[in-house]
Amino acid sequence: MDIDSTPSTSEDLWIFGYGSLIWKPPPHFAYKQPGYIRGYVRRFWQASEDHRGTPEAPGRVVTLISHPHWQMLDDHHLADEKVWGTAYRIPAEKVAAVKEYLDIREINGYDPLPPIRALVYIGTPENPQFVPRNGGVPGESELAAHIFKSRGPSGENKDYLYQLHHALEGLCPESKDNHVRSLFRKVCILEAEARLNHFHDADDDDSDKVPQRSVTASEETRSEIGGGGGGVDIEMKN
Numbered sequence: 001m002d003i004d005s006t007p008s009t010s011e012d013l014w015i016f017g018y019g020s021l022i023w024k025p026p027p028h029f030a031y032k033q034p035g036y037i038r039g040y041v042r043r044f045w046q047a048s049e050d051h052r053g054t055p056e057a058p059g060r061v062v063t064l065i066s067h068p069h070w071q072m073l074d075d076h077h078l079a080d081e082k083v084w085g086t087a088y089r090i091p092a093e094k095v096a097a098v099k100e101y102l103d104i105r106e107i108n109g110y111d112p113l114p115p116i117r118a119l120v121y122i123g124t125p126e127n128p129q130f131v132p133r134n135g136g137v138p139g140e141s142e143l144a145a146h147i148f149k150s151r152g153p154s155g156e157n158k159d160y161l162y163q164l165h166h167a168l169e170g171l172c173p174e175s176k177d178n179h180v181r182s183l184f185r186k187v188c189i190l191e192a193e194a195r196l197n198h199f200h201d202a203d204d205d206d207s208d209k210v211p212q213r214s215v216t217a218s219e220e221t222r223s224e225i226g227g228g229g230g231g232v233d234i235e236m237k238n
Contacts, residue, residue, distance in 0.1 A: 011092050012030075012089055012090060012091055012092050012095075013089075013090045013092075013099075014087050014088070014089055014119070015029075015087070015088045015090060015098070015118055015120070016037065016085055016087050016088075016118040016119070017086045017087075017088065018042055018062065018064060018084075018120070019061060019062045020061075021085070021086065022085055022086045022164065022167040022171065023163050023164070023166075023167040025088060026088055026098050026101060026102060027094075027097070027098060027101060028090060028091065028094035028097065029088040029089060029090055029098075030089050030090070030091050031088070032086055032087065032089070033086070033087050034084065034085075034086055034171045034172045035085065035086070035087040036083055036084045036085065036175075037064075037082070037083050037085075037120075038082060039067050040064040040065060040066055040067065040083050041064070041065050041067065041075075041079045041080065041083065041179070042062050042080075042177055042179060042180065043062060043063065043064075043070075043075070044060045044061065044062055044143055044147065044161070044180075045063055045065070045123075045130060045131040045137075045138075046060065046061050046062065046063035046123040046131065047059070047060065047130075048060065048061045048152060049129070049152070050152065050153065051152050051154035051160075052150060052151070052152045052154055052156075053150045053151070053152040057150060058150070059146075059147070059151070059157035059160075060131070060143065060150065061160060062164065062180075063122060063123035064083065064120070064122045065125065067079060069125055073132055073137050075137050076140070077140075077178060077179050077182070080176070080177055082174075083177070084168060084171055084172070084174070084176070084177065085171075086171070087118055099119075102121065140182060140183065140186065141186065143183060144186035144187050144190060147160075147161055147183065147187055148187050148191065148194075158187050158191065161180070161183060161187055164180055165181060165184040168180060
């Protein structure tokens with residue numbers, strides 16, 4: 001990070017969260033509001049060695065890719081018009097502490113880029129953890145399988161995906177992300193199939209058990225997709 005781009009601590013700072021910051025806010029924020037940025041796409045193309053994976057088996061988290069760079073990549077997903085997230089206002093006296101906190105939490109492969117109105121952490125295409133740099137754009141099924149099996153110090157990779165999906169769905173009526181939604185559905189199917197296989201394996205190991213109704217993967221998936229908790233009322237951005 002260029003030192004000259006470090007935000008001033010003499011005034012309040014806006015931080016834009018597009019990943020885990022949506023459901024796990026930074027400390028000391030005084031105000032939050034849903035918002036969006038244009039000119040970028042959100043993709044699960046950032047390797048995570050410190051939170052949702054390990055150095056030996058990195059997980060996958062989201063980053064932002066500018067439209068000009070994204071258009072050079074072979075991605076079958078269309079670009080959403082807006083990238084929705086949450087903006088947090090940090091009081092001037094807490095900016096340094098929050099910046100230090102986020103540098104530890106978000107810095108694995110990310111460059112903090114301060115736009116005119118908000119600070120946002122982006123894993124640039126030049127960083128070594130940018131997945132397409134090390135083997136091309138992953139297919140959606142491949143990416144879903146990778147997310148399903150990965151875990152790290154912060155927990156299972158799929159939980160990060162589930163929380164992001166539910167957070168975006170509950171942010172405001174317009175907030176959506178087709179890439180996140182599609183991955184969510186695929187990983188739900190993988191989880192349902194794994195549970196079904198586990199059920200059948202347990203049944204085979206103990207044939208004396210009372211038979212139970214078999215649950216199909218599609219039924220499990222519907223349960224997973226509809227299983228989000230209730231939301232809270234938030235002030236919409238005009």
